[in-house]
Amino acid sequence: MVQGNGKPQAAGRLTNGQFAPGCSGNPKGSSRGVGLMSQLNAQLDLDDGKLRWRFIERTIELALEGDSASLKILWDRLEPAVNVNLNHNVEPSEILDTLAQVRARVANGKGAQPGSH
Secondary structure (H helix, E strand, C coil), X not given: CECCCCCECCCCECCCXXXXXXXXXXXXXXXXXXXXXXXXXXXXCHHHHHHHHHHHHHHHHHHHCCCHHHHXXXXXXXXXXXXXXXXXXXXXXXXXXXXXXXXXXXXXXXXXXXXXX
């Protein structure tokens, strides 16, 4: 099929040149292991992961020195955010009960969410 500009239309494209739903212009995508995160993880795992441990230790040091970004990184890994699904029909007493349960779990060292520790 030929487009309005005289060029042949690629397979899977609509008449306006866009790809049809479910049809990719790059079906194979990028090869596994070539992305930035894969490369970073490969570097951090060299030398039995010693560099990764240096980053972790430094993040802990910075958090102890009062660096709030490092503290947040560590806290988010230790105790992920609590997700409470509220709808508009929730009674205030139910919210207070949920918060009390979360406080009790944290106080007992069990984590904020069931299954987190």
